Structure formats: structure tokens, C-alpha cells
Amino acid sequence: MRSAHMTGAKRVVAIGSSSHVGVRTDDRPAGVAHAVARLLRTDGDVSVCGTAVRPLPHRDWDERILGVLRCPKCEELTA
Numbered sequence: 001m002r003s004a005h006m007t008g009a010k011r012v013v014a015i016g017s018s019s020h021v022g023v024r025t026d027d028r029p030a031g032v033a034h035a036v037a038r039l040l041r042t043d044g045d046v047s048v049c050g051t052a053v054r055p056l057p058h059r060d061w062d063e064r065i066l067g068v069l070r071c072p073k074c075e076e077l078t079a
Contacts (some may be wrong), residue, residue: 005061005078008036008045008053009068035061035074051072 011031034047045055049063049071060079064070 002037002060003062003078004012005035005048005064006038006057007059007061007063008034009052010034010049010053031068032071033061033065033074034071035069035078038053040066047074048077 009031015070034049034051036045036047036053039045041055045053047053051071059065061074
């Protein structure tokens with residue numbers, strides 16, 4: 001664990017070979033990554049900026065996801 005936060009998203013973020021261009025394997029937009037406190041709730045969570053998100057376990061907020069924009073408000077609040 002590198003930071004006190006993990007990553008969450010309104011949609012599942014990009015993974016796999018297409019993630020470097022910011023799309024999922026089905027070519028839909030990847031969404032925005034938000035910072036989520038490490039308290040894992042399986043039915044959803046609220047990010048640092050207040051957005052309802054789906055937590056992505058084992059993905060630290062400090063690790064950038066290629067092709068996925070990070071929420072600027074979350075970045076500001078976790079700096």
C-alpha cells in the first residue's frame with residue numbers, strides 16, 4: 001500500500017491492450033479515476049471529491065492508469 005487511497009471510477013476503467021489510448025476493450029470511454037479511502041465497500045463508495053464510484057481494489061491512487069484521466073478535485077484534495 002503506497003497511499004491512503006485506492007482508485008475508483010464511475011465506470012470500470014480501461015484495462016488491457018487498449019488502455020493506453022483511454023478506451024476499454026469494447027471501445028467505450030474509460031471514465032475518470034477518483035481517489036477512494038481504503039475502506040472497501042463492495043456495493044459502491046464515495047470518492048474524496050464526493051462522487052459515487054465503484055472501487056477498484058488493489059489499485060493504488062498513486063499509480064496512474066494509462067489512458068484514464070484522473071479527477072482534478074481528487075488530486076487537489078489528496079495532495
